[in-house]
Amino acid sequence: xxxxxxxxxxxxxxxxxxxxxxxxxxxxxxxxxLSEIEAAFPNGVFPTGMIHEMLFHEGEEAAxxxxxxxxxxxxxxxxESIILWISVGRNLFPPSIKIFGIEPHQIVFVDAxxxxxxxxxxxxxxxxxxxxxxxxxxxxxxxxxxxxLQLAIEESHVxxxxxxxxxxxxxxTTCVSRWQISALxxxxxxxxxxxxxxxxxxxxxxxxxxxxxxxEVGWHGNQFQIAQEEAKKAINYxxxxxxxx
Amino acid sequence: xSLWFPMLKTDWKTIRQPELAKVPFVxxxxxxxxLIISACNSVARSSGLHIGMRLADAKAILPDLCVQQDSExxxxxxxxxxxxxxxxxxxxxxxxxxxxLIFDCTGCTHLWGxxxxxxxxxxxxxxxxxxxxxxxxxxxxxxAWAMARFSKNTVIEANSxxxxxxxLPPSALRLDDVTLEKLRKLxxxxxxxxxxxxxxxxxxxxxxxxxxxLMQAYGEIEENFRPLDVxxxxxERLAALEPIRTRVGIEIAIRELLNMMxxxxxxxxxxxxxxxxxxxxxxxxxxxxxxxxxxxxCNVDHLFKLFEQKIETIRPALGIELFVxxxxxxxxxxxxxxxxxxxKTGLADNGxxxxxxxxxxxxxxxxxxxxxPQERYWxxxxxxQTNDLKEIxxxxxxxxxxxxxxxxxKPEVILVxxxxxxxxxxxxxxxxxxxxxKRADGPERIEREWWLDKGEHRDYYIVEDQxxxxxxxxxxxHYGADQTQxxxxxFFA
Numbered sequence: 001x002x003x004x005x006x007x008x009x010x011x012x013x014x015x016x017x018x019x020x021x022x023x024x025x026x027x028x029x030x031x032x033x034l035s036e037i038e039a040a041f042p043n044g045v046f047p048t049g050m051i052h053e054m055l056f057h058e059g060e061e062a063a064x065x066x067x068x069x070x071x072x073x074x075x076x077x078x079x080e081s082i083i084l085w086i087s088v089g090r091n092l093f094p095p096s097i098k099i100f101g102i103e104p105h106q107i108v109f110v111d112a113x114x115x116x117x118x119x120x121x122x123x124x125x126x127x128x129x130x131x132x133x134x135x136x137x138x139x140x141x142x143x144x145x146x147x148x149l150q151l152a153i154e155e156s157h158v159x160x161x162x163x164x165x166x167x168x169x170x171x172x173t174t175c176v177s178r179w180q181i182s183a184l185x186x187x188x189x190x191x192x193x194x195x196x197x198x199x200x201x202x203x204x205x206x207x208x209x210x211x212x213x214x215x216e217v218g219w220h221g222n223q224f225q226i227a228q229e230e231a232k233k234a235i236n237y238x239x240x241x242x243x244x245x
Numbered sequence: 246x247s248l249w250f251p252m253l254k255t256d257w258k259t260i261r262q263p264e265l266a267k268v269p270f271v272x273x274x275x276x277x278x279x280l281i282i283s284a285c286n287s288v289a290r291s292s293g294l295h296i297g298m299r300l301a302d303a304k305a306i307l308p309d310l311c312v313q314q315d316s317e318x319x320x321x322x323x324x325x326x327x328x329x330x331x332x333x334x335x336x337x338x339x340x341x342x343x344x345x346l347i348f349d350c351t352g353c354t355h356l357w358g359x360x361x362x363x364x365x366x367x368x369x370x371x372x373x374x375x376x377x378x379x380x381x382x383x384x385x386x387x388x389a390w391a392m393a394r395f396s397k398n399t400v401i402e403a404n405s406x407x408x409x410x411x412x413l414p415p416s417a418l419r420l421d422d423v424t425l426e427k428l429r430k431l432x433x434x435x436x437x438x439x440x441x442x443x444x445x446x447x448x449x450x451x452x453x454x455x456x457x458x459l460m461q462a463y464g465e466i467e468e469n470f471r472p473l474d475v476x477x478x479x480x481e482r483l484a485a486l487e488p489i490r491t492r493v494g495i496e497i498a499i500r501e502l503l504n505m506m507x508x509x510x511x512x513x514x515x516x517x518x519x520x521x522x523x524x525x526x527x528x529x530x531x532x533x534x535x536x537x538x539x540x541x542x543c544n545v546d547h548l549f550k551l552f553e554q555k556i557e558t559i560r561p562a563l564g565i566e567l568f569v570x571x572x573x574x575x576x577x578x579x580x581x582x583x584x585x586x587x588x589k590t591g592l593a594d595n596g597x598x599x600x601x602x603x604x605x606x607x608x609x610x611x612x613x614x615x616x617x618p619q620e621r622y623w624x625x626x627x628x629x630q631t632n633d634l635k636e637i638x639x640x641x642x643x644x645x646x647x648x649x650x651x652x653x654x655k656p657e658v659i660l661v662x663x664x665x666x667x668x669x670x671x672x673x674x675x676x677x678x679x680x681x682x683k684r685a686d687g688p689e690r691i692e693r694e695w696w697l698d699k700g701e702h703r704d705y706y707i708v709e710d711q712x713x714x715x716x717x718x719x720x721x722x723h724y725g726a727d728q729t730q731x732x733x734x735x736f737f738a
Contacts, residue, residue, distance in 0.1 A: 060714045060736050063650040067738020070650070082597055093652035093735065094616040094628055098642040100738075104628075105638055109614040110604055117608050124604065130597035183738075185713035186684065194686045195707050195715060198738045219738075 016042050016209060031075040033224035034217070037202065041177070042209040048076060049157035050176040051126075051149055055205075056137060056163035064183040064200050066092055067100060069161060071219050073133055074101030076159060081132035084125045086110040086118050087163075088137065101222060115139055126152040126160050133159040139166040146173035178205040187218050197221070246348040246382045247389035248331075248367070253344050253376070255286035257323055258313065260375040269307050272315040273300045283315045287377075320344065328473045334367060337472045345393070347386055349470060354382075360400045383409070386470065387462030391417035406463050411437035418458040424451050479572035481505045488527050488564020492556060495524075495565070499552050500545070502570040507543040516541030516578025517548060524559055525567040532559055536606060539598045539634050541576030547599045554606045601634065618642045622691050624652065624734070646689055647707060649717040649735025656732035659718065663731075666724035669706040673718065675733055680710035688720075707737060 002010075031038060031046055038046045056065050073083060085092070085107050094104035112118045118136050125134040126149055141162055153160060162175065170178075180203040188196030199218040206212055216227035250256065254272050259265045269289035271282045280300035289310065294303050304310055320343050328338040328346050337349035354363040364380050371378040381392030383401035388410060392398055395417045401409045410417065413436050415428045428451070433439045439447065440459065448456055460466040481502050489495060499522065510516060521535045536551040559565075605613050616628040617638045627643075661670035669685035687706035693699070701722035709715045715737035721730050 059651070060716075063715070063736035063738050067650045070738070091651040091653060093624075093648060093650060095618065095642055096648040096650045096652075096738075098644050099647065103638075104642055105615055105617055107615070108601065108634075109616075110608065111612045111614060112608055113612075121604055121608065124600060128596050128600040130595075131600070183712070183714045186709055186715065188684075193684070195684045195709050195737075198715070199713070200738075 013043075019209070031072070031224065032222075033220075033226065034075075036226050037204070037213070037215055037217070040204055040207055040211045040213050047176050048159045049153060051146065051153060051160035051162060051174070053141075053162050053164055053173060053175040053178040055167050055170075055178070055180045056165050057167065058165065061182060062091065064198075065163065065181045067198055067219070068179075068181045068200050068202065068217070069135065069163075070097045070100035070102055071224065073135075073161075077102060077106065077132050079103065079106075081106060082130065083107045084110060084121075084131055084134045086112060086121045086125065086134065086136040088112050088115060088118060090137070099221075100219065119145060122160070122162070123149055123152050126158050127156055128158065129156045131158050133161065135161045135163065137163045137165055139164070140169045141171075141173055143172055143174070146175060150174045175208075177207045177210075179203065180205055184216060199227075246350045246364070246380060247341065247386065247393040248346040248348065249379045249390075249393040250327075250344050251377055251379065252284065252286055253320060253323060254284040254315070256376045259286065265311065268309070268311050269294070270311040270313070271300075271303065273312050274315040325473065331367075334363070337470070339471050339473060341390070345390070347389070347470065349472070350382065364399050385462055385464040386468045387419065387458060388464075390419060391462065404464075407440070410462055411435065411440065415439075418455065418462060420455060420458060424455055427451060479506065479510070479575060481509075481570045483568040483570075485564075485566050485568070488561075488566050490561045490564045495556055495559060495561070496549075496553070498565075498568045499556075499570075500549055502568055503545045503548050503552075506570055506572065507545050507548070510572075510575075510578070511543045514578065515575050516543045517572050517574075518576045519572070519574035520548070521571045521573050522552060523569040523571065524561075524565045525569070526562055527564050527566050528562060530562070534558055535573070536602075537574075537610065538602045539605075540595070541578040542595075542599075543578055544595075544599070547602070550599075551602055551606050554603070598634070621694070623694055624648065624691070626694070647686075647737065649715075650738040652717075652735040653733070656719070656734045659731050659733045661718070661731040663720075663724070667704075669708055670718065670731065673708075673716075673731065673733075675716075680708075680712075680714075680716070682708045683711055684709040705734070 034046070038044055041047055054065055054069065056062055077083065083102070083106055087109075088111070090109065090111060094107065097104050097107070110121050112121060115138065118138055122134055122136040122138070125131055141164065149160060164170065182201045184199040184201050186196040187199050188194065197218050197220050199216060201214070202217045203214045204212045218225045218227070255265075255270055258270070265286070267288065269292055270286045271289055271294065272284040273280045274283040275281075282294060282296055282298045282300060282303055285294045285296060289303075289307065292307055294306065300312065321340070324340050324342065324346060328340055331338045331346060331348065335348045335350045335353045339347045339349075341347045350363065354360045357363040357366050360382050364382060367380060368378055379393045381389050381396070381399050381401065383389040383392055383406060384403055385406055388401055388406040391410060391413055392401060395413045396409070398409060415433060415436060416425055418436065428439070444456055457466065461468045483498055483502050485494075485498070489498060502522070506517070517538060518541050519535065519537045521533055523531060523533045525531055534552065534555040536548070536555070538548075538551070542548065601613060610632070613632070615631050615634065617631050617636060618640050619627055619629045620640050621627050657675070659673045659675045661673040663670040667688060669687055670682055672679055672681045674680070685706055685708040688704035690702055690704050692702045703719040703721055705717060705719045707715065708718055716733060717735040717737060719732050719734055721732060723729065
């Protein structure tokens with residue numbers, strides 16, 4: 001006999017499936033050390049085959065964002081996969097990505113001259129199944145444009161990252177999440193002097209069907225590490241969310 | 246067929262200056278510090294002047310001689326222009342420096358009603374323009390050359406080179422002066438007189454060249470023929486019954502041409518890398534669009550998509566009457582089992598390559614970049630851009646020293662307070678904000694590659710400010726030196 005809760009859970013899963021979130025059968029966690037953040041997403045899995053939005057300020061903030069993104073991408077890729085990076089006026093320095101676990105030659109850069117070309121290339125890239133992820137630096141993305149992109153990935157299941165360079169032009173989009181990453185003072189082992197492992201303040205501003213949250217995430221050589229007390233807070237936050245639901 | 250212009254340069258000048266036709270006229274060139282005649286017209290010739298004569302001697306014979314300075318590659322330019330014009334008689338024209346052209350007229354003569362008519366037509370054409378020309382047709386280049394210059398026979402029957410050549414002097418064999426002199430001394434006045442001597446004796450006395458020329462003239466050895474304008478081996482033509490003016494029409498034509506071309510290429514196991522579509526309009530104008538792919542392909546749909554992006558640039562105006570598709574670069578294509586293609590990942594996947602072709606077609610192939618590591622310390626040179634999608638790194642991506650995620654293309658000048666030499670700065674000003682340095686690493690000294698550019702070395706520091714943001718700063722040159730300047734070069738994640 002199914003209880004009411006079971007029925008609700010089952011229906012909820014069906015709805016999620018219809019919205020494009022597939023229950024992942026192989027593993028519950030994709031990304032090493034990031035399970036707390038993954039729990040914020042529906043089914044508790046970082047959604048691939050979706051478009052994520054990241055706020056990408058010029059200069060200092062851009063570095064933190066591209067670092068976190070690089071680390072995120074490294075856990076999604078295998079050695080042969082290809083990432084497309086589309087932008088106008090790019091500053092990303094390819095060799096630096098290596099410490100986040102991606103071979104820089106896996107990235108194919110498309111240096112467009114106009115914003116329009118970026119959008120076009122992004123859509124074409126998202127349609128292509130052989131590509132693992134497409135990253136595009138965009139100033140603006142309207143709702144209808146994001147809908148087009150969504151239609152493109154529904155066939156191909158490519159993961160898209162749209163880096164929004166202009167935070168003042170934010171509007172509703174079909175993207176599954178919106179991230180904001182800012183730098184935090186670095187961590188060293190045992191209070192050693194010098195600059196240590198990079199650490200970021202990772203904010204999930206919005207998650208479709210999930211729980212937004214805020215974490216302090218460090219990158220320790222080959223995996224993420226979420227600061228402990230913050231992690232606890234996040235779990236509580238999630239529990240609260242569940243009760244509310 | 247061999248074409249000989251005995252007075253090429255003077256004829257050319259006379260056409261431009263008709264008054265020179267009646268006066269003795271020569272071109273002169275300097276050789277070994279003296280002026281000699283390099284070309285002379287018929288009036289000068291009849292007075293006893295000849296090529297190679299000293300200009301001073303010629304002036305003694307004809308005091309009112311008209312002399313013009315010769316330029317070095319004039320005959321090459323002239324012959325090239327004439328040769329290109331001659332494409333109307335045969336597609337295969339080759340230069341025969343210094344004063345002739347060679348045609349491969351196989352299969353062309355019947356269009357003019359036989360070989361005699363063919364020669365007559367060419368001769369009258371050149372005559373009407375003002376060029377003196379002699380021509381002869383034979384089976385081999387050597388015989389035709391000799392006949393054009395030394396005989397009145399213009400058409401040599403097939404397989405009768407030996408007979409035709411027999412009464413000609415040895416100089417009809419395109420030999421060097423030394424060999425000709427030897428032959429003359431020994432009394433060989435005609436080819437017939439020595440052609441019966443065994444080859445080994447001829448070779449011993451006169452060298453290989455004589456034998457080679459003989460055999461080439463007789464057709465026993467193949468002689469190379471280098472056409473002026475090499476026709477593209479992979480070319481398809483589509484003539485339109487009515488001039489085409491619409492986009493749909495152009496699309497149909499492109500598809501048709503691609504189908505024809507790809508059918509042929511698939512059979513040969515080849516594919517298109519670069520292709521050129523030429524459109525010929527009825528007003529005589531010609532337009533061309535080109536496409537390129539990253540991997541040889543015979544996929545009509547894909548190739549069509551690449552052309553489709555460029556159809557807009559074709560202006561049909563009054564209409565296009567002929568489409569020509571040329572494959573300018575061809576590659577070995579893997580035409581096996583299309584269904585397996587989609588299984589591969591990354592750059593092995595055809596879908597990815599097709600996508601990149603498409604992006605390159607729209608945004609430009611320069612916009613697509615990939616980077617490989619280079620074993621160099623100078624940050625800007627530590628990476629190498631490559632256009633080849635298949636190229637794999639020859640060395641490892643170094644992680645010994647940290648590099649910033651964002652690197653400014655041009656380092657920005659900053660103001661710093663640095664306490665003591667070789668210590669990182671205490672604070673710095675960047676874009677009007679004061680950053681107080683909390684943690685720092687360094688210095689990492691990077692020397693300039695002095696064989697490439699001059700300037701100071703850089704001492705790099707990784708610093709973290711009060712907000713936890715990480716920067717890459719460097720000091721140019723030594724501490725305390727007059728021109729010491731601090732720069733901000735990048736941001737760390």
